[in-house]
Amino acid sequence: MNLYDKCKNFTEAKKIQKLGFYPYFRVISSEQDTEVIVNGKKTLMLGSNSYLGLTNHPKVKEASINAIKKYGTGCAGSRFLNGTLDIHIELEEKLAELVSKDSALAYSTGFQANLGVLATIVVRGEYLITDKLDHASIIDGCRLSYGKMLRFNHNDMNDLERVLKNVKDTPKLIIIDGVFSMEGDIAKLPEICKLAEKYNAQVMSDDAHALGVIGKNGSGTSDHFGLTDKVDIIMGTFSKSLASIGGFIAGNELLMHYLKHFSRPLIFSASLPPASAASVIAAIEIMKSEPERIEKLWKNTRKMQKGFKEMGYDIGTSETPIIPLHVGDMMTAFKMWKMLADEGIFINPVIPPAVPPNDCLIRTSFMSTHTDKQLDFALDKFEKIGKKLGVI
Numbered sequence: 001m002n003l004y005d006k007c008k009n010f011t012e013a014k015k016i017q018k019l020g021f022y023p024y025f026r027v028i029s030s031e032q033d034t035e036v037i038v039n040g041k042k043t044l045m046l047g048s049n050s051y052l053g054l055t056n057h058p059k060v061k062e063a064s065i066n067a068i069k070k071y072g073t074g075c076a077g078s079r080f081l082n083g084t085l086d087i088h089i090e091l092e093e094k095l096a097e098l099v100s101k102d103s104a105l106a107y108s109t110g111f112q113a114n115l116g117v118l119a120t121i122v123v124r125g126e127y128l129i130t131d132k133l134d135h136a137s138i139i140d141g142c143r144l145s146y147g148k149m150l151r152f153n154h155n156d157m158n159d160l161e162r163v164l165k166n167v168k169d170t171p172k173l174i175i176i177d178g179v180f181s182m183e184g185d186i187a188k189l190p191e192i193c194k195l196a197e198k199y200n201a202q203v204m205s206d207d208a209h210a211l212g213v214i215g216k217n218g219s220g221t222s223d224h225f226g227l228t229d230k231v232d233i234i235m236g237t238f239s240k241s242l243a244s245i246g247g248f249i250a251g252n253e254l255l256m257h258y259l260k261h262f263s264r265p266l267i268f269s270a271s272l273p274p275a276s277a278a279s280v281i282a283a284i285e286i287m288k289s290e291p292e293r294i295e296k297l298w299k300n301t302r303k304m305q306k307g308f309k310e311m312g313y314d315i316g317t318s319e320t321p322i323i324p325l326h327v328g329d330m331m332t333a334f335k336m337w338k339m340l341a342d343e344g345i346f347i348n349p350v351i352p353p354a355v356p357p358n359d360c361l362i363r364t365s366f367m368s369t370h371t372d373k374q375l376d377f378a379l380d381k382f383e384k385i386g387k388k389l390g391v392i
């Protein structure tokens with residue numbers, strides 16, 4: 001037996017590569033826009049999380065360049081010791097204001113933010129209660145915590161209550177994705193908050209896909225439902241609408257002070273590069289000053305939801321710019337990916353273990369900067385290819 005046996009025995013991806021159906025690690029040689037260059041070919045991007053199209057907004061780019069000129073390219077240390085810049089503090093104030101919380105703390109990625117808060121705030125003898133479709137970074141945060149993870153069926157409030165009843169008198173945190181990253185549906189926050197009150201639990205919302213999409217000025221799920229006071233912890237990432245990389249936790253000052261002294265992914269990892277901090281500050285300003293971007297995002301979303309449904313596609317429970325198409329088994333998903341790629345369309349296939357074997361997804365996501373012409377082109381191709389494959 002050898003450590004590398006598992007690597008040798010992992011042959012599935014190689015088989016798919018040989019067949020020419022391998023859809024991962026595609027190399028893009030242009031900026032993240034509605035059209036990208038893949039293998040030298042212009043490709044319509046229907047797989048980006050840059051919901052507001054801000055990664056190439058001139059003001060975001062300019063802010064980033066100016067930050068590099070002023071601070072250089074990196075911080076060479078963690079927030080705790082030698083890597084806190086004034087621009088980090090400014091960013092955290094803007095983030096707290098955006099989500100209407102007292103205080104915020106920036107991490108170097110959204111993944112780290114989830115690891116950093118969950119492993120720190122829930123300790124031995126306490127519980128982490130997660131939706132079965134929560135993001136991998138939440139699952140890994142729960143694994144890192146000494147608390148015990150309990151799961152409930154996706155958006156199933158009876159199941160959540162069943163779990164809560166069993167841990168009535170113990171400290172516990174319910175963690176949900178505000179907008180679920182694959183299904184594109186929204187957490188049932190009003191019911192979740194009611195149950196949390198009834199069973200004395202705290203609530204955390206991962207707003208990675210909600211920021212820039214729902215709530216006033218794109219401020220996320222809690223604002224969308226008018227429940228900011230009932231949601232204790234809001235997590236967000238900068239890698240989607242906010243046009244950069246990084247993440248944050250927002251909540252009360254007590255929590256932030258505690259995280260600053262105990263959250264290992266914050267203390268023992270280098271801080272966010274200045275260019276990223278500046279990009280996010282600029283992106284937040286644009287979200288406020290150009291509300292038409294969010295309106296256009298929703299116009300595009302409604303157009304595509306309607307178009308897909310009229311053709312006969314099953315879009316599941318989607319209610320946001322993330323629109324998955326349920327296409328059946330893995331080979332159908334890969335074939336559809338390939339046929340779309342050949343037509344110059346970029347999408348993301350989702351296969352087991354992320355989904356059950358016969359319920360693979362073609363995950364599409366839309367941006368406010370997509371034009372009607374681009375979307376009509378896509379609908380036409382989806383109709384032709386869906387019919388050819390017998391999906392619709």
Ligand code: PMP
Pocket residue numbers: 109110111112114135137177181206208209237238239245246247
């Ligand atoms: N939470 C959710 C719901 C996500 O979709 C992601 C990224 N895919 C993350 C957290 C992690 O964010 P980041 O990319 O900033 O590490």
